[in-house]
Each structure stands twice: as structure tokens, then as C-alpha cells.
Amino acid sequence: MGDDKGQLLKVTIDGTELSVPPGTTILQAAERVGVVVPRYCYHPGLSAPALCRMCLVEVEAAPKPLPSCVQQVQDGMVVRTSTPDARKARRAVIEFLLVNHPLDCPICDAAGQCELQDYAFETGQLRTRNIEPKVVLGRDKVTAEIVYFADRCILCTRCVRFMDEIAEDAVLQVIQRGHEGYIDTMTDEMFEHPFSMNIVDVCPVGALVNEDFLFKARSWDLDHTASICPGCSQGCNISIGTKENQILRAKPRPNAEVNSYWMCDHGRKAVVSWGAGARLEVPMVREEGRLVPVEWPRALDALVEALAAGPGAARAIVSAGASNESLFVVRKLMDAAGFEGGFFRVPTGPEQVLKGFPRLALRSERVPNARGAELLRFERADDIYARVQGHGGALFVLDESLTGAPDGFGQDASLLVYIGTRLDDTARRRADVVLPATTFAEMDGSFTNLEGRVQRFAQAVKAPGMARPAWLTGSAALSRLGAGAAFRSAAEAFAAMAADVEAYRGLGYESLGLHGAPLAGAPTGAGAKS
Numbered sequence: 001m002g003d004d005k006g007q008l009l010k011v012t013i014d015g016t017e018l019s020v021p022p023g024t025t026i027l028q029a030a031e032r033v034g035v036v037v038p039r040y041c042y043h044p045g046l047s048a049p050a051l052c053r054m055c056l057v058e059v060e061a062a063p064k065p066l067p068s069c070v071q072q073v074q075d076g077m078v079v080r081t082s083t084p085d086a087r088k089a090r091r092a093v094i095e096f097l098l099v100n101h102p103l104d105c106p107i108c109d110a111a112g113q114c115e116l117q118d119y120a121f122e123t124g125q126l127r128t129r130n131i132e133p134k135v136v137l138g139r140d141k142v143t144a145e146i147v148y149f150a151d152r153c154i155l156c157t158r159c160v161r162f163m164d165e166i167a168e169d170a171v172l173q174v175i176q177r178g179h180e181g182y183i184d185t186m187t188d189e190m191f192e193h194p195f196s197m198n199i200v201d202v203c204p205v206g207a208l209v210n211e212d213f214l215f216k217a218r219s220w221d222l223d224h225t226a227s228i229c230p231g232c233s234q235g236c237n238i239s240i241g242t243k244e245n246q247i248l249r250a251k252p253r254p255n256a257e258v259n260s261y262w263m264c265d266h267g268r269k270a271v272v273s274w275g276a277g278a279r280l281e282v283p284m285v286r287e288e289g290r291l292v293p294v295e296w297p298r299a300l301d302a303l304v305e306a307l308a309a310g311p312g313a314a315r316a317i318v319s320a321g322a323s324n325e326s327l328f329v330v331r332k333l334m335d336a337a338g339f340e341g342g343f344f345r346v347p348t349g350p351e352q353v354l355k356g357f358p359r360l361a362l363r364s365e366r367v368p369n370a371r372g373a374e375l376l377r378f379e380r381a382d383d384i385y386a387r388v389q390g391h392g393g394a395l396f397v398l399d400e401s402l403t404g405a406p407d408g409f410g411q412d413a414s415l416l417v418y419i420g421t422r423l424d425d426t427a428r429r430r431a432d433v434v435l436p437a438t439t440f441a442e443m444d445g446s447f448t449n450l451e452g453r454v455q456r457f458a459q460a461v462k463a464p465g466m467a468r469p470a471w472l473t474g475s476a477a478l479s480r481l482g483a484g485a486a487f488r489s490a491a492e493a494f495a496a497m498a499a500d501v502e503a504y505r506g507l508g509y510e511s512l513g514l515h516g517a518p519l520a521g522a523p524t525g526a527g528a529k530s
């Protein structure tokens, strides 16, 4: 009824009273007071079919335990999640699931992050009463990269619902019934979908695994770092999994404003391969025609001396994969010589929308920070080399490949400063000062996505050799030029940018937090699909 809209309902969960809006389920209300009710088929981004019965709780005056993932709170409800009866009901569910589940935790990729393992342990499920041999269903590939271990599947249908409701491409289904049930494609062929790997993330056990990650690490050996995907201008929130300074995988980090619970397959691969291969690890300066490796102070001295000598107005080509902070500091460095123009290119590919959450798409702009580069007065250009060709003053290159540059590129520049992660032949032939830089995963920083949302990422791995964030190198040079104190952190560089650049005014690392914030005037979003 219209009058009741907005009225809060009182509920007591395990002795704690709280008020929730109408429509809140018991499971959601419990989470608000820190009570996690075990669940298998429920996922916050999908519909709730209430088929596993793992989330049963006792409700005062109800004749039997109720599934908390679908039962909505009613005013005055008193719920108990851990009574002997509720625990007994959950133990029975686990006992049934383990009748045919193989005991292969020691070799299962999901061990340590498996909800079946966790709850079996929690409920003290030590032995089975089953004396029959277990049903063996085998394994199969459902996509070129995802293997399905049917014996481990608990038929929760999260993967089926992801493909049906979020991908809107209902290629998966449950075949057979009961202990013979398994998941497969409609046609028995493997399927392809740009967001397919989310089915691995939603699987609560080790039934769906990414072949790329298979047997590479135990989950407890991984470190996890909050980051932002650099694969396109969407800016999906991710968590980077690392082991022994290697990036092994990327998983989505929930953000209702950007990517809900999902990310695309292209992004996962981009994160793992970013920064792979031979890297530029030492600073170099040109002496008697040759690039010579030097320590950082000598490299900075050479840069500062060259800038102080008045090389003429500065132009640049920069990467739109560089962070806001690095782009800002490089622009400041250019200002010291006289900013004449900076250019960046945007590699593109087909846009692929996630139909069930259309706010998310693998964007056609396959760089993370084109918007940031524009706000910092760099200009989009189709042919970045042509825009600086023949320039006679200072020329800066920030982490952009010179592999496709025409012959003679940079030969007219009075000073060529190359700040980057890789040294290609053109940079080796022409640069006067070479400064090794870090990738996004090797430093703290921020990107501005296509909607104008500014989002922070944190350092996930150590930088190779002597590589440093470009903002750190640039600000050390600026301070030697007498143009202000050197920044000690990315947060300080961001604060200086927010004070200097109108679009970022009012933002800071603290207010951005882990989920970012929109620039003034940028849209804020639709919530996650539930």
C-alpha cells in the first residue's frame, strides 16, 4: 500500500534487533548485523531459486525452518540462525551433497575458497553413512578455457542463472536429475561469450575452473590487492591475485556503480599479461652518442640540467594507460619548458555489452584513462607521431610504444625524454634521457573512467630493477628545478592535481576510498541487478 512505502520493519536476528526496509530477506538482514547465513544457490547478483536449502533458519512461530534467502522479513519477526535444529538441517544438506562429491580437496583448485569445504568443516561433517560407491560423472570443457568437473558440482545453478539472467545467452542447463544431474551446453558444443569466466567466479565449489589458473597456486598462497582493470575505459573494480611477485589472476570486486559483480574475459587476460616480457629496468643517459646506464640521481641531474638549459617548448606523446598522477606530473614537467601540446592514441575494438547489466561493457576504447588524459589537457590523435614529428623543442614520451614511429622520429627534438616500461629501438636510438617506469600493478594510482568516475588502484607487485612510478620521477625532477616539494606518495600527487585541475577539485584519496567517486557533474549509477 502506498502509505506503507518507506516504513521500516523490525526484526530480531540472533538477539540483535534492527530495522530494515520492506522486501529485505532474512539473509540480507542477517548480513547487516554481521551474521553470515550459509548459502549455496544464493548469489547477490542473481535471482534466488531457493533450491539448495542450505540457508534454513528458525523463525519464531513458524512450524519448520525457512529458507532465509527468499523469506522476506515481516514486522516483529524473531529469527535464530544457529539453533540445534537449524544446524541439524544444514548438516543434512551437506551430508547429501557429500554422498557423491569426491574427496579430492587436496588437488582441487577451489580448496581454501570452497563453500562446501568451509561449511562441511564448520558443521563438523567428519564421516559419511553412505556405503555405496560414489557416482562418477567425469569432466568436460564448457568453453575453450573453462573445465567442468561434474563430480564436484552441487547443482546450485548459479552458472546456469548467470548465463541466463546476466549474459542473457541461456547456453547452460541442468541435464538429467538427481544424482545423475550435471551442467552442460544445449548443443554439447563448447560455448563462447565475452563474459564467460564469471561462471567460474560464481561457482561455490571447484566444479568450474579456469584452465589458465589450474594448478598454479593454492588459494591460501595468494595475496589479494584492490585494483582497477586497465583493459578498457569501463574501469571495472578488480582484485589482483599474486604469488611470489607474479600476477596469477584477476577477479571482479563488487561495485554497483561500475561492474556489479562481474568483469569480462578480455580484462582478466589483460591484467595477467600487463607488464610481462622484457622490461626497462635502469635509468640511462646519452653520453658521447651512447645510452649509458646510470644511478637515479645522475639521471635526474641530466634531466634537470637539460630542462634548465631551455630546450624550447615541450610536446609529448603519452599513453592513456598511464595514471592520472603520472600524466599530471609529466604535464607539470612539460610546463617547466613551456607546454605546447601532448597527444595520445586510443586503440579500439568492438564494444561488447553485458545485456543483463547493460551499464557494463567491454568498451571500444581499450585503454583505462583516456578521460583522465583529456582532463589533463592531452589531446586524442589518430597519428600521434605526426603531431610531434619535426618538433624542434623538448619531446617527452610517457610509456607509449615508438615501434610504429616513422624513420627519423625525434631527430629534430633538442631533448627527448623517454619515461616508460619498455625500451624499443627508436627510443634506444633517439632518447637523451631514459627513465624506467612502473606499470599500474606496480604502484598506487588512479584512473578516470569513461563516465568520469575516478578510481584508485593499489600496488600489487614489486617493480622490476630500478623502475619507479612516473609521478615519483617527475616530481623529483620538478623539486630539483625549484618548482615545489617532491611528492612522497601517489596520494600527495593526487592532492596537488585536485588543487590544480578544476575537474578533480574536492576529490582526494580518502574520499575516493575503495570504490571511487564521480567527478563533479559525472553521472552516478543504477544499482546492481538483483
Ligand code: SF4
Pocket (backbone or CB within 6 Å): 152, 153, 154, 155, 156, 157, 158, 159, 160, 183, 202, 203, 204, 205, 207, 208
Ligand atoms: S558448476 Fe558450480 S555454479 Fe554451476 S551448478 Fe555446479 S556447483 Fe553450481
Ligand code: SF4
Pocket (backbone or CB within 6 Å): 229, 230, 231, 232, 233, 234, 235, 236, 259, 263, 264, 265, 266, 267, 268, 270, 361, 362, 363
Ligand atoms: S569491461 Fe573493460 S574494465 Fe571491465 S574487465 Fe573488461 S576490459 Fe576490464
Ligand code: FES
Pocket (backbone or CB within 6 Å): 038, 039, 040, 041, 042, 049, 050, 051, 052, 053, 054, 055, 056, 067, 068, 069, 070
Ligand atoms: S541459499 Fe537459500 S535455498 Fe539455497
